[in-house]
Amino acid sequence: MAVEKLDPSPITQxxxxxxxxxxxxxxxxxAPFRRAVHFVHAVDDVSFQIRPGHVFxxxxxxxxxxxxxxxxxxxxxxxxxxxxxxxEKDIFRLTKLQLVQFRQSVQMMFQDPYESLNxxxxxxxxxxxxxxxxxxxSLREREERIADMLNQVxxxxxxxxxxxxxxxxxxxxxxxxxxxxxLVTNPRxxxxxxxxxxxxxxxxxxxxxxxxxxxxxxxISYLYITHDLAVARYLCDDIAVMYxxxxxxxxxxxxxLRHPLHPYTRALISAVPVPDPSYQxxxxxxxxxxxxxVDPPPRCRFYERCPLATRRCANEDxxxxxxxxxxxxxxxxxx
Amino acid sequence: xxSGAEKTRTPLLMLDHYTMHYATKRGPxxxxxxxxxxxHRGQSLxxxxxxxxxxxxxxxxxIRLLPENARPVAGRILFxxxxxxxxxxxxxxxxxxxxxxxxFQAAMNSLNPVYRVSDQIVEAITTHxxxxxxxxxxxxxxxxxxxxxxxxxxxxxxxxxxxxGMKQRxxxxxxxxxxxxxxxxxxxxxxxxxxxxxxxxxxxxxxxxRLHMSxxxxxxxxxxxAEVSDVVAVMYAGKLVEFGSAEDIFKRPQHPYAVGLMxxxxxxxGERRQLETIAGEPPNLLDPPxxxxxxxxxxxxxxQCRREEPPLTEVSPGRQVACWHPVEPAGRASSSRxxxxxxxxxxxxxx
Numbered sequence: 001m002a003v004e005k006l007d008p009s010p011i012t013q014x015x016x017x018x019x020x021x022x023x024x025x026x027x028x029x030x031a032p033f034r035r036a037v038h039f040v041h042a043v044d045d046v047s048f049q050i051r052p053g054h055v056f057x058x059x060x061x062x063x064x065x066x067x068x069x070x071x072x073x074x075x076x077x078x079x080x081x082x083x084x085x086x087x088e089k090d091i092f093r094l095t096k097l098q099l100v101q102f103r104q105s106v107q108m109m110f111q112d113p114y115e116s117l118n119x120x121x122x123x124x125x126x127x128x129x130x131x132x133x134x135x136x137x138s139l140r141e142r143e144e145r146i147a148d149m150l151n152q153v154x155x156x157x158x159x160x161x162x163x164x165x166x167x168x169x170x171x172x173x174x175x176x177x178x179x180x181x182x183l184v185t186n187p188r189x190x191x192x193x194x195x196x197x198x199x200x201x202x203x204x205x206x207x208x209x210x211x212x213x214x215x216x217x218x219x220i221s222y223l224y225i226t227h228d229l230a231v232a233r234y235l236c237d238d239i240a241v242m243y244x245x246x247x248x249x250x251x252x253x254x255x256x257l258r259h260p261l262h263p264y265t266r267a268l269i270s271a272v273p274v275p276d277p278s279y280q281x282x283x284x285x286x287x288x289x290x291x292x293x294v295d296p297p298p299r300c301r302f303y304e305r306c307p308l309a310t311r312r313c314a315n316e317d318x319x320x321x322x323x324x325x326x327x328x329x330x331x332x333x334x335x
Numbered sequence: 336x337x338s339g340a341e342k343t344r345t346p347l348l349m350l351d352h353y354t355m356h357y358a359t360k361r362g363p364x365x366x367x368x369x370x371x372x373x374x375h376r377g378q379s380l381x382x383x384x385x386x387x388x389x390x391x392x393x394x395x396x397x398i399r400l401l402p403e404n405a406r407p408v409a410g411r412i413l414f415x416x417x418x419x420x421x422x423x424x425x426x427x428x429x430x431x432x433x434x435x436x437x438x439f440q441a442a443m444n445s446l447n448p449v450y451r452v453s454d455q456i457v458e459a460i461t462t463h464x465x466x467x468x469x470x471x472x473x474x475x476x477x478x479x480x481x482x483x484x485x486x487x488x489x490x491x492x493x494x495x496x497x498x499x500g501m502k503q504r505x506x507x508x509x510x511x512x513x514x515x516x517x518x519x520x521x522x523x524x525x526x527x528x529x530x531x532x533x534x535x536x537x538x539x540x541x542x543x544x545r546l547h548m549s550x551x552x553x554x555x556x557x558x559x560x561a562e563v564s565d566v567v568a569v570m571y572a573g574k575l576v577e578f579g580s581a582e583d584i585f586k587r588p589q590h591p592y593a594v595g596l597m598x599x600x601x602x603x604x605g606e607r608r609q610l611e612t613i614a615g616e617p618p619n620l621l622d623p624p625x626x627x628x629x630x631x632x633x634x635x636x637x638x639q640c641r642r643e644e645p646p647l648t649e650v651s652p653g654r655q656v657a658c659w660h661p662v663e664p665a666g667r668a669s670s671s672r673x674x675x676x677x678x679x680x681x682x683x684x685x686x
Binding site for chain 1: 385386498500528529530531532533534536555556557558559561562564581582585586595596597599600601602603604607610611612613616
């Protein structure tokens with residue numbers, strides 16, 4: 001990249017808990033028995049910071065790289081290049097002991113509560129597994145911890161749930177079990193990948209309130225991955241919008257929704273249906289559909305669909321993220 | 336709002352106390368309980384409710400694509416005045432697709448992967464309209480493709496060559512192939528990204544108006560329903576709890592469940608208000624609660640609600656509510672939320 005990337009994080013007094021620095025993740029497209037010559041640029045030079053106790057929302061359409069970013073942050077997959085620092089330690093250069101600590105302090109929540117819980121395990125076994133794996137506490141202590149955790153996620157009384165199986169619970173209750181499992185090791189940082197998108201409205205609100213409440217009470221930071229801007233608005237302090245592997249805009253949640261700058265963010269916001277029959281949404285002003293970022297040209301990823309595109313956009317590299325307002329970063333030459 | 340003038344005529348579709356159970360080993364699941372509603376020509380109806388509330392069962396009953404163990408127990412489904420429940424399978428087969436078509440929830444998977452998309456739609460046309468020649472049918476497919484925003488030259492491709500949004504458009508084209516009077520769309524855009532969803536919903540709405548078709552949209556996403564529906568039916572645990580114009584249901588809901596549903600839904604517009612939860616979970620329909628099925632979760636429930644089932648009652652023209660204590664719309668202006676948020680003791684834990 002010819003253009004030097006600026007630091008896309010707000011100036012703060014507190015040190016960031018998580019610092020993502022020029023992260024790239026390329027997936028090879030390999031023909032059988034051949035060396036891969038084409039690459040999907042799933043995450044392409046992404047930087048951001050998450051402050052302690054904050055919720056950082058990563059929003060975008062399917063295939064934009066938001067889930068891949070989340071998976072790298074919990075070490076489910078290795079980056080092609082770039083660094084991820086948790087409390088100033090590079091999570092891909094940890095000693096054995098540090099790795100054990102990392103596994104306890106970082107957890108992940110998944111989208112589908114029907115797929116993410118082992119159907120043959122009881123709720124007690126599911127929630128205690130992270131403790132077993134990490135060798136935390138005696139059986140007695142674990143029992144107390146698990147009962148406490150089930151209370152906190154609203155599965156009360158815990159005795160009524162401990163020895164049941166996932167199939168005996170509703171979707172909302174299962175997601176509460178998954179949350180208890182993620183939080184039982186007292187993590188400081190949680191990657192939540194669409195944990196409410198499979199749930200019904202009335203149940204979903206309960207889970208959103210639970211996540212918000214636990215964050216207040218336990219001081220956990222989240223990377224909250226979602227395609228739903230309305231959900232992000234309620235849970236996130238900052239929202240970053242991804243498009244084909246790039247963060248194109250980042251701002252405090254209300255700021256982003258009220259004063260979007262990037263043409264993609266604007267299109268995304270105007271495409272969200274509104275629960276008000278008399279409201280006329282503005283037309284969505286972009287062309288075409290999302291392509292796959294296979295060996296993308298160096299120019300702006302949004303160029304083909306952009307209503308503002310100019311010759312400069314075609315000829316120069318993907319625009320750098322520039323701070324336009326306090327904490328409001330945008331990657332576009334034309335706004 | 337489409338058809339003010341036509342409401343005096345017989346409705347295109349009328350459900351009259353329609354009740355349907357699923358037979359299971361553990362007893363009948365009371366999936367649809369006495370649903371009564373009307374849909375006029377050119378109108379779009381939004382069916383909302385959460386998983387298991389019976390909205391898909393209602394739709395599948397209309398087009399009669401129910402699983403083996405479904406048992407219509409009572410009531411009538413009148414389509415153009417004909418009781419669909421009295422038709423035999425062959426009569427129903429002739430009606431299906433020709434008069435009532437469907438866009439399925441898993442549209443991604445409702446195309447056969449080993450046939451060209453054009454062949455699949457041509458087959459649908461020639462099966463139901465044997466007088467149409469193959470060439471005429473192909474020409475019709477090409478026109479349908481243009482109507483749903485697909486390039487004509489794509490029609491001879493295979494489904495795997497389509498993106499998710501394109502498959503959805505192809506499935507909509509297939510539903511329109513025989514110019515049906517009624518199209519049922521079951522979560523037509525749930526699997527799609529918002530920008531694609533926006534285009535497809537706008538196109539479907541445009542086509543409906545142009546062809547003067549009726550539509551039933553089924554979705555758990557009430558914001559989608561708000562945008563595409565003339566009238567809205569809110570279902571809870573197999574019961575129709577509120578029916579009215581989209582404007583009324585969204586701005587002045589009266590059933591406590593409808594009020595709760597609106598208050599639980601986040602919007603990207605307006606003030607960032609507190610979201611409300613509805614305490615508890617929907618009941619097991621093997622053994623639904625006596626009286627009003629919503630009473631265990633209802634903040635207004637009284638002894639009467641626990642004992643007696645509230646009938647669906649017309650509260651104003653075109654507006655029906657099944658509740659002993661409907662939420663009064665007076666004094667709430669455009670916000671339905673204030674009143675609801677004054678009570679529930681369980682809902683206020685958001686920071």
